[in-house]
Amino acid sequence: MEAEKKHSSAVSNVGAWAMNVISSVGLIMANKQLMSPTGHAFAFATTLTGFHFCTTALIGLVSNATGYTTKKNVPLWELLWFSVVANTSITAMNLSLMLNSVGFYQISKLSMIPVVCFLEWLLNGKHYSSKVKMAVVVVVIGVGVCTVTDVKINAHGFLCAGVAVLSTSLQQISIGSLQKKYSIGSFELLSQTAPIQALSLLLLGPFVDYFLTGKLLASYKISSAAFFFIVLSCSLAVFCNISQYLCIGRFSAVSFQVLGHMKTVCVLTLGWMLFDSELTLKNILGMSIAVNGMIIYSWAVEGDKPMQYRKDATSDVKVLIKQVDGSSLLKDVELGKSQG
8 A cells, every 4th residue: 555655656656747847849840930020029027927816816816716626715915025025036937047148047947956954954954965965056057068159247137036036936835835834735825816916917028028029918919829829829838837836835945946957948849840950979978977866865865764764753752752751741733732
């Protein structure tokens, strides 16, 4: 029975991760066709993200109405705080991409892994073994080799990149924290945060996009092909959002960041196959290093699990011995009082 549960859990983990990779890569490809000047030139990234969350919120509403999911109580101030952090992440990422070179933008994204590690240690007291740290370094080097080109830094771009990295890291840590704190499923949490994000992004998005591009949303002449790609983008975004919450709930924010670079490798490969992007020896070398780093990371995390289990078990035995020989008072966990 225990083996069946472990097998089922492993299959679920692989399924959640596969959904995230496939939907994320598909979303990038659809958005590339929709937003590129050679495609449909829909340059309104923040508003498009508002459409994504609007679609997600609608599906969550239908799911709650049909009884497929149940709404659990999460304090409104926590939902609002999370939505502010998440929307700040989206806006700052767009600003960072606009103000910085592609090389510095990629470096800022790579810096999220150590930032998430630091915040996990600072906020949750989480520690990482030397093997995990080594694997993270290998992944960062590999992705850096295959993605970072020219690096130009300016004050405004640096500030936006810093805000983007910090807010994105906080958002991803918060997803896991809220799920554990309120014993709420990934889709249930998403269905409560999506309406707030959708409303705020749809209200502010056109103004942010005008600042970024100098173009008005009302002036865009939509074609049937562009409408198709908007619908496709929204559909893929729903799966991407759901799978992100699933993955962070099942793994951790650090694992999500590390394994997320598999999407970078997939995007580079598909860009070469579908869009005639150049794939150099440097790209191939970097992707090879990154994939090896991900394999090392998976091995290191799995290797740490039995060690952590042994530590927890030893601690439990010590507490039990103390309680049995009467050297310490039994504590009522529910009431927080000693029984003596």
